Amino acid sequence: MAIEVRPATTFEDVRALVGPKRPDANVCWCLSYRIPSKLNQSLQGTERGELVKKLVGQDPPPGVLAYDGGEPVGWAAVHPRADTSFAGNRKIPHVDSLDVWSVWCIRVRPGHRGKGISHALLAGAVDFARSYGAPAVEGYPVDNAGAKVDLTMAYVGTRKLFEDAGFTKAADTQSVLNGFPRVLMRLEIGTP
Template structure:
């Protein structure tokens, strides 16, 4: 398994994109851009916005590859460039002015239960470190071993991030699928 920068739009679209370009699914934009722009973008405009993000330096995240096939995605970017910068439910923690946020981990159907999420988290942390991050934050649910609805599992679990060396900082007031999201940090 190889994890590398998500700078190839076609590969990002293969993991995150809808089957039809007219669809207006998330495409991992909901925390990356402001809600006004996110709600206004429809169909092909969403594709073009993500294509533009893939061309930026740094791109919007990392992809996991099984050979040449993209099989997983992790969204990671400086918190200041995301909606987490102003999110009241997931507070800014004093002491680290420029953390990076890791907020979405997705593995394609047919490739799950193979440890790819763990590799994506490790690859995302390394990507952030190489791009100057000293701290990476994640905001997973603390599900205490209970099942998380697959549509909400993109944030990851506390256990996933603990296994990757992240440390619990605090509970947040954000709740997803009935579970409290926690703020966790990794010092690179």
């Protein structure tokens, strides 16, 4: 069955991918880079899910979802960089003044990994950004040179994943994750 990638407009499907098993648990909900740090740290328990529910209802929604036969199996967070903490991040540089979009989280559900869903999610994130007129999309993956990345840290993607999608390295960063340097990968996409 073909993987279909669509905008993340259904809260229940987003919750299935990034929400906790217990609604009151303090987990990321993919908000760490999406909202200001102080707000992120202040949210407790169900407040995170309520904020995500609001974001899912906005235009544009906070990302894209991959479906396999109607079942949500993957998530990619993608939004204008100006609306994320990357806008002021001192470790990840700005290449120029373009209003780029950022992809900062790619997650595939256990049991569905190894089927190319990450590749479909990244392509879907680019298409989504393009549909909103983004001139370019950036990602900040680890440059792991093929070494294994801990699954809890693999959400940023790898340089190879982004290269396979046509991205090129635009800059080094001062950010390190799981012992690997992160690089700024970029794809110029123009307008629809």
